[in-house]
Amino acid sequence: MSLNLTVQQVFCWSIQLTVQQDYQALTYKFLDILDEITWIDNSAIYEIYHHERKKTGETKTVPELLIKRFPLDFTRNYEEEDHNSLFAELDHSTDLHLSPPDESGLHAWAIFSIRGSCGPERAIHLEGAFNRKMIELLNNLREMYRNLVILHDTKERDVLTKLPNRQSLDARLLQVCEHYSDYQIIDKSEEKSSWIAILDIDHFKRVNDDFGHLYGDEVLLIFSQLMEKCFRYNDFLFRFGGEEFVVILNLASQETAIAAFNRFRDVVANYTFPNVGRITVSVGLTHVDGRSMPTTQLDHADKALYYAKDNGRNRVVLYEDISIFTDDNDLSEIELF
Numbered sequence: 001m002s003l004n005l006t007v008q009q010v011f012c013w014s015i016q017l018t019v020q021q022d023y024q025a026l027t028y029k030f031l032d033i034l035d036e037i038t039w040i041d042n043s044a045i046y047e048i049y050h051h052e053r054k055k056t057g058e059t060k061t062v063p064e065l066l067i068k069r070f071p072l073d074f075t076r077n078y079e080e081e082d083h084n085s086l087f088a089e090l091d092h093s094t095d096l097h098l099s100p101p102d103e104s105g106l107h108a109w110a111i112f113s114i115r116g117s118c119g120p121e122r123a124i125h126l127e128g129a130f131n132r133k134m135i136e137l138l139n140n141l142r143e144m145y146r147n148l149v150i151l152h153d154t155k156e157r158d159v160l161t162k163l164p165n166r167q168s169l170d171a172r173l174l175q176v177c178e179h180y181s182d183y184q185i186i187d188k189s190e191e192k193s194s195w196i197a198i199l200d201i202d203h204f205k206r207v208n209d210d211f212g213h214l215y216g217d218e219v220l221l222i223f224s225q226l227m228e229k230c231f232r233y234n235d236f237l238f239r240f241g242g243e244e245f246v247v248i249l250n251l252a253s254q255e256t257a258i259a260a261f262n263r264f265r266d267v268v269a270n271y272t273f274p275n276v277g278r279i280t281v282s283v284g285l286t287h288v289d290g291r292s293m294p295t296t297q298l299d300h301a302d303k304a305l306y307y308a309k310d311n312g313r314n315r316v317v318l319y320e321d322i323s324i325f326t327d328d329n330d331l332s333e334i335e336l337f
């Protein structure tokens with residue numbers, strides 16, 4: 001099979017990739033381009049997270065791979081999906097893996113790694129029948145995509161924690177709200193839906209004042225790692241700014257959502273941070289729906305957070321609970337001290 005590509009086509013792809021506004025759009029476009037190439041039968045892109053996790057009944061933490069296929073569909077339950085078999089045996093010191101060649105020298109699959117950005121490692125998995133020239137071309141395409149991923153990660157992720165930043169939250173929340181504008185939740189306490197929460201470390205100023213900014217930064221970094229361990233595969237985590245983080249929790253009833261945030265609150269309260277010792281976190285959350293603006297929902301989560309701060313901190317408050325008893329205007333007047 002010939003490559004069958006013109007210089008003009010390759011230029012056209014390069015332009016299509018460079019005009020994309022964010023990582024999501026870039027990756028959708030890259031998959032479209034791979035789809036256009038007739039000698040590729042299947043293509044998929046994965047994000048690979050290297051975790052240290054303590055398994056039930058074990059005392060030591062073990063390295064674990066968490067693999068998410070792009071695009072992450074938050075309305076599906078991925079717990080049973082297992083991509084580990086594809087990646088577990090790979091040698092992580094090289095960026096190109098090929099299946100053994102058949103008798104005519106063709107490879108049935110190739111995996112190209114994307115490393116070096118402040119985000120997670122990515123992998124492009126392709127199936128077809130690839131000769132040496134095709135692999136060379138795909139490698140060049142990978143390089144082009146990789147450089148753009150690095151640029152987008154720098155713009156869309158927080159430098160310290162590597163979590164998606166405020167800008168990424170706005171785009172993601174809009175996407176989740178749009179989903180619920182087509183799919184109305186009738187009973188939010190029973191049905192599985194999405195919840196948005198703002199998590200704010202209590203008295204964080206004291207950490208900086210007593211131990212210095214470097215230890216303050218370390219607390220923020222460990223806090224973000226605890227979030228990654230505690231929340232599920234299809235939840236979205238962000239650093240909102242300063243000592244504030246946001247979680248969009250998906251596929252959860254009201255009771256499950258509150259329990260999940262209380263579990264995280266407990267994990268934080270029981271963790272001994274190096275030098276600093278114990279800290280606590282307050283959480284304000286609200287239901288995500290398709291009828292109000294994303295900014296209104298963030299505002300509701302913020303009001304619930306203020307309520308938590310005003311009522312002793314180290315607690316989880318649901319906006320819908322307090323708005324029943326309190327006039328919205330009163331909530332905007334809650335003082336932090």
Ligand SMILES: Nc1nc2c(ncn2[C@@H]2O[C@H](COP(=O)(O)OP(=O)(O)OP(=O)(O)O)[C@@H](O)[C@H]2O)c(=O)[nH]1
Nearest residue numbers: 201202203204205206208213216217242243309336
């Ligand atoms: N080390 C560090 N500190 C930060 C960062 N961003 C914000 N801060 C600090 O976070 C602190 C936030 O303090 P406040 O907003 O007064 O809140 P707080 O002390 O956490 O009190 P409550 O939220 O009311 O419990 C300030 O001292 C900021 O300087 C950061 O990236 N690194």
